[in-house]
Amino acid sequence: MAVMNxxxxxxxxxxxxxxxxxxxxxxxxxxxxxxxxxxxxEAIGGIWGTxxxxxxxxxxxxxxxxPISESAIIGAAAGAALxxxxxxxxxxxxxxxxxxxxxxxxxxxxxxYMFGGKTTCPAVVRLIxxxxxxxxxxxSQSVYAMLTSMPGLKVVLPATPADAKGLLTExxxxxxxxxxxxxxxxxxxxxxxxxxxxxxxxxxxRMVREGGDVTVVTxxxxxxxGEKAADKLAAEGIGVDLIDLRTTSPLDEEAILDSVEATxxxxxxxxxxxxxxxxxxxAAIVASKAFTSLKAPPAMITGPHSPIPFAxxxxxxxxxxxxxxxxxxxxxxxxx
Amino acid sequence: MQLSREELVGAxxxxxxxxxxxxxxxxxxxxxxxxxxxxxxxxxxxxxxxxCDHLTTEDLIVSTHRGHGHCIAKGCDVKGMMKEIYGRRxxxxxxxxxxxxxxxxxxxxxxxxGIVGAGAPxxxxxxxxxxxxxxxxxxxxxxxxxxxxxxxxxxxMNLAVVVKAPAIFVFENNHYSEHTGVDYAVGxxxxxxxxxxxxxxxxxxxxxxxxxxxxxxxxxxxxxxxxGNGPAAIELDTERFYxxxxxxxxxxxxxxxxxxxxxxxxxxxxxxxxxxEAKLLDLQLLDDVDAEVAQLIEEATSEARAxxxxxxxxxxxxxxxxx
Ligand SMILES: Cc1ncc(C[n+]2csc(CCOP(=O)(O)OP(=O)(O)O)c2C)c(N)n1
Numbered sequence: 001m002a003v004m005n006x007x008x009x010x011x012x013x014x015x016x017x018x019x020x021x022x023x024x025x026x027x028x029x030x031x032x033x034x035x036x037x038x039x040x041x042e043a044i045g046g047i048w049g050t051x052x053x054x055x056x057x058x059x060x061x062x063x064x065x066x067p068i069s070e071s072a073i074i075g076a077a078a079g080a081a082l083x084x085x086x087x088x089x090x091x092x093x094x095x096x097x098x099x100x101x102x103x104x105x106x107x108x109x110x111x112x113y114m115f116g117g118k119t120t121c122p123a124v125v126r127l128i129x130x131x132x133x134x135x136x137x138x139x140s141q142s143v144y145a146m147l148t149s150m151p152g153l154k155v156v157l158p159a160t161p162a163d164a165k166g167l168l169t170e171x172x173x174x175x176x177x178x179x180x181x182x183x184x185x186x187x188x189x190x191x192x193x194x195x196x197x198x199x200x201x202x203x204x205x206r207m208v209r210e211g212g213d214v215t216v217v218t219x220x221x222x223x224x225x226g227e228k229a230a231d232k233l234a235a236e237g238i239g240v241d242l243i244d245l246r247t248t249s250p251l252d253e254e255a256i257l258d259s260v261e262a263t264x265x266x267x268x269x270x271x272x273x274x275x276x277x278x279x280x281x282x283a284a285i286v287a288s289k290a291f292t293s294l295k296a297p298p299a300m301i302t303g304p305h306s307p308i309p310f311a312x313x314x315x316x317x318x319x320x321x322x323x324x325x326x327x328x329x330x331x332x333x334x335x336x
Numbered sequence: 337m338q339l340s341r342e343e344l345v346g347a348x349x350x351x352x353x354x355x356x357x358x359x360x361x362x363x364x365x366x367x368x369x370x371x372x373x374x375x376x377x378x379x380x381x382x383x384x385x386x387x388c389d390h391l392t393t394e395d396l397i398v399s400t401h402r403g404h405g406h407c408i409a410k411g412c413d414v415k416g417m418m419k420e421i422y423g424r425r426x427x428x429x430x431x432x433x434x435x436x437x438x439x440x441x442x443x444x445x446x447x448x449x450g451i452v453g454a455g456a457p458x459x460x461x462x463x464x465x466x467x468x469x470x471x472x473x474x475x476x477x478x479x480x481x482x483x484x485x486x487x488x489x490x491x492x493m494n495l496a497v498v499v500k501a502p503a504i505f506v507f508e509n510n511h512y513s514e515h516t517g518v519d520y521a522v523g524x525x526x527x528x529x530x531x532x533x534x535x536x537x538x539x540x541x542x543x544x545x546x547x548x549x550x551x552x553x554x555x556x557x558x559x560x561x562x563x564g565n566g567p568a569a570i571e572l573d574t575e576r577f578y579x580x581x582x583x584x585x586x587x588x589x590x591x592x593x594x595x596x597x598x599x600x601x602x603x604x605x606x607x608x609x610x611x612x613e614a615k616l617l618d619l620q621l622l623d624d625v626d627a628e629v630a631q632l633i634e635e636a637t638s639e640a641r642a643x644x645x646x647x648x649x650x651x652x653x654x655x656x657x658x659x
Binding site for chain 2: 029030033034035036037038039040043044047065067068069070071072095096098099133134135136137138139304305306307309310311312313314316317318
């Protein structure tokens with residue numbers, strides 16, 4: 001198995017899949033970079049460095065730099081998918097979903113249903129999300145819960161390089177619109193990636209640690225925070241079942257419920273404000289479906305009900321932390 | 337040209353503040369003390385100042401992600417801005433907004449914006465408000481050449497024409513949106529002003545690297561808008577000297593491009609040359625201005641560095657007025 005980081009795993013997967021399937025096209029702002037400049041094409045290869053090399057290999061017909069026009073990017077992806085292509089559209093910051101929301105929500109997500117099941121819309125939207133770079137309120141949000149709430153969209157959040165490959169491959173082979181969330185603070189995370197074909201089924205959570213005392217549900221960047229907390233707690237003799245959801249739509253309810261039935265305690269860690277969040281959703285599922293197993297009320301670790309602030313001290317206070325997870329676990333164990 | 341000596345020195349002073357503020361940020365960012373994304377305006381000073389020199393604090397502007405120059409030209413407190421960029425508690429926005437979200441309503445600066453194209457519709461709304469007030473105020477949307485490709489900008493221009501709002505669309509064409517060239521991204525005849533004309537408004541064009549051309553063209557434009565003719569647009573041909581954001585290696589530039597720009601299209605140099613040749617001012621006076629501005633920037637920087645950070649306990653304050 002090769003060792004690579006998430007950025008490289010995404011680039012390699014795009015490369016391999018585009019090679020395999022000539023219907024795949026990539027579009028977005030500066031995914032090539034340098035179009036129409038004297039310095040020439042591929043000056044950048046995407047501002048996150050996930051798309052270099054694609055243009056050189058597949059050319060301007062399949063790797064398309066767009067103007068700054070998110071409605072057009074997502075709408076074009078929706079239309080191209082209806083017309084038989086497999087577009088991969090990039091929103092360089094997930095926050096820009098705001099600009100393209102109608103095309104995602106009222107169009108792409110609903111085509112299949114509204115058209116009586118007579119069409120598919122195999123578009124992948126790559127959304128770069130998350131806090132941690134002091135990028136302030138309009139460039140730091142984790143909007144996966146909002147998109148999870150939209151029937152018709154699949155929502156995917158890799159936390160490891162292997163999953164980045166497995167989940168992106170699955171997205172590119174499937175026939176539904178997939179919202180593929182890449183956390184900007186995870187690109188450098190390294191790990192082993194299976195060689196050759198590797199597909200990770202959606203709706204199949206990963207049990208990262210088994211401990212038996214408390215269930216901690218995470219996704220995206222919060223998986224690593226959960227691992228840190230679980231390590232600390234293990235040293236105190238507290239065992240954490242740590243779950244990485246991998247996908248929030250579909251959701252692996254079974255993995256969550258099975259674990260909670262054994263531990264009786266749930267902590268959900270979600271990098272977003274609390275109201276109508278993923279944390280609220282999962283807490284509600286557990287409260288309604290595993291109520292009698294619970295030994296304590298479900299705990300939700302989220303940001304506060306506020307936008308994300310700029311200053312370092314404030315952003316640090318806003319984002320969930322390993323410390324907050326530890327504290328929540330201890331509180332649940334002390335509950336009686 | 338009827339600018340008094342005082343006005344000329346004032347214009348130079350404002351441009352010099354922007355220039356030195358930005359040059360200083362460019363250095364300070366290397367220390368790692370400043371967090372987040374910073375987009376420098378350096379090179380475009382004549383555009384912001386040439387436009388805003390016609391405005392009072394009653395007039396309104398909305399800005400972009402590259403907003404420092406617009407803020408300074410509109411009269412925002414420079415020390416408060418520096419503190420904001422350093423993420424300090426008593427920065428202009430309490431350290432919560434940072435470089436991309438500086439606003440100061442007290443001087444008619446309705447906000448920088450991290451969303452490209454978001455400002456233009458807001459300027460139309462502000463212009464509608466101004467029209468209702470009947471005091472002859474105007475509202476200005478600063479947009480880049482990249483922002484002119486957003487649907488929001490198109491919708492805003494059309495709405496402004498429909499309601500005859502005193503909105504002014506200032507397109508600062510610095511030839512790049514991030515790493516993509518305007519010749520590629522603007523699909524018409526590469527001319528942004530003609531897009532505004534297509535929506536039914538009068539549009540002007542000026543050399544945004546020339547304070548005098550910008551200032552004089554804006555005077556005509558404003559006369560037209562303040563007379564109640566509805567919206568107008570201006571395309572300013574300008575340059576940015578630094579990368580899209582701090583840390584951008586600018587591989588999309590031609591070899592020697594930046595040196596040439598600094599040589600041939602520096603609006604401060606051009607200003608000096610013009611007032612010198614026309615014997616409008618003694619250049620020694622401008623040297624004194626430079627020194628005085630250097631002092632201001634030095635103070636702003638050291639005060640910002642020493643200023644206290646925000647208290648994390650206040651992280652979720654000011655979300656609502658009351659809840
Ligand atoms: C809706 C949206 N899309 C993309 C971006 C990322 N982005 C920030 S600045 C920028 C380029 C803007 O170009 P232009 O309008 O020409 O202004 P300039 O940077 O040249 O001042 C882009 C694409 C953004 N902030 N918001």
